Amino acid sequence: MAAYQRHVDDVRRNCAEQRLIEWSVRDGWEPLCIRLGTAVPVVAVPHLNARMPQTRRVR
Numbered sequence: 845m846a847a848y849q850r851h852v853d854d855v856r857r858n859c860a861e862q863r864l865i866e867w868s869v870r871d872g873w874e875p876l877c878i879r880l881g882t883a884v885p886v887v888a889v890p891h892l893n894a895r896m897p898q899t900r901r902v903r
Contacts, residue, residue, distance in 0.1 A: 856864065867876045869891050877884045 865876065865879050867879075869889055873884045873889055
């Protein structure tokens with residue numbers, strides 16, 4: 845987790861503000877689409893991993 849946080853901090857420091865989009869699934873489509881200048885999809889934001897868990901596939 846510490847390595848991930850260092851990476852996130854590095855991206856935030858080094859990416860130009862106008863190019864950086866920080867978005868969470870919880871935010872829904874609207875803020876992301878507004879920032880990208882695209883239409884908001886009619887479908888809900890995917891938020892579940894529909895694949896079978898790894899433990900079930902490997903026996």
